[in-house]
Amino acid sequence: MIRSKVALISSVVILSICMCLFFPFPSNVMLEANTIFMSFPIRNQDGYILLGIIGSILFIIAMILLVIGMKKYHVRTIVIVIIVYSLLPNFLITMYQETLASGITAISYDSNGECDFEDAGEDLLNGECNLILHNRSNEAVSFELEFLDSFMEDDVRMGALMNLAGPYRITIESNHKKSIHLKKLLDLSEVPNHINGGTSSNVHIKIIDGDKTRTL
Structure with missing residues (x-):
């Protein structure tokens, strides 16, 4: 089922970097964006956002590496990863707020x-x-x-x-x-x-x- 461990590990590392780039805490960094790809603001009222574009490219590269690393179940794996990637930030934020956070x-x-x-x-x-x-x-x-x-x-x-x-x-x-x-x-x-x-x-x-x- 696994074709390349290096490709899979690289994909996970890049996805982690992507999530950190625009993690929605403590403030929601997406509020000013009027064009969004996944969790990346591509454009706001001032124009294109370079870091958001770079993040989008890295995300696509991570998906390509994910496909390269798997022998089969490509579509299913991509769908699962996208769902987890979308839900994980809110889950982590809730966990932090309920355990360590204080004040606002x-x-x-x-x-x-x-x-x-x-x-x-x-x-x-x-x-x-x-x-x-x-x-x-x-x-x-x-x-x-x-x-x-x-x-x-x-x-x-x-x-x-x-x-x-x-x-x-x-x-x-x-x-x-x-x-x-x-x-x-x-x-x-x-x-x-x-x-x-x-x-x-x-x-x-x-x-x-x-x-x-x-x-x-």
């Missing part, structure tokens, strides 16, 4: 938050956001929460408008998943070319504790 490094976010905005009059907007954060540590964690605009929104401020009514101080008890609901009346009189309404899905956030920050 123990906070996880599924990125499924949503913000809705409705016109409330001239230069006024009703903003309402819902998201779920999980404290995986054995101690309560307190931090400030900020909203970030999506890098896909082409300079249109939406999610970050909620910061006009901030900062938001959040405390999550140990080993607790907290549903956060924020509803604020936003004064946009000093915001040029602002929106009059809309919905922002998969909102990005920043959590801050002193000089420590994480972008999720």
Whole structure:
């Protein structure tokens, strides 16, 4: 079944390097990307990302070496490796957060938050956001929460408008998943070319504790 141990070991080493290049912790390094291959950001609003392109090439080389190293079951092996490669980072992060992490490094976010905005009059907007954060540590964690605009929104401020009514101080008890609901009346009189309404899905956030920050 194994044709070349050298090719297989080389494939594993290269895949490990690829995973380390853009490991999504403590901050999610993929947020600014608008073109992605596997776990590699290829392009963002500033142009192509050289390291992401190099990582993509290395990943393809690793797959080729994997095929070279196997006598048969090529397709099946590639599919299994891709699935494991996609799931392993989240598994490792969860293991770390539940065992060694403390403070904001123990906070996880599924990125499924949503913000809705409705016109409330001239230069006024009703903003309402819902998201779920999980404290995986054995101690309560307190931090400030900020909203970030999506890098896909082409300079249109939406999610970050909620910061006009901030900062938001959040405390999550140990080993607790907290549903956060924020509803604020936003004064946009000093915001040029602002929106009059809309919905922002998969909102990005920043959590801050002193000089420590994480972008999720």
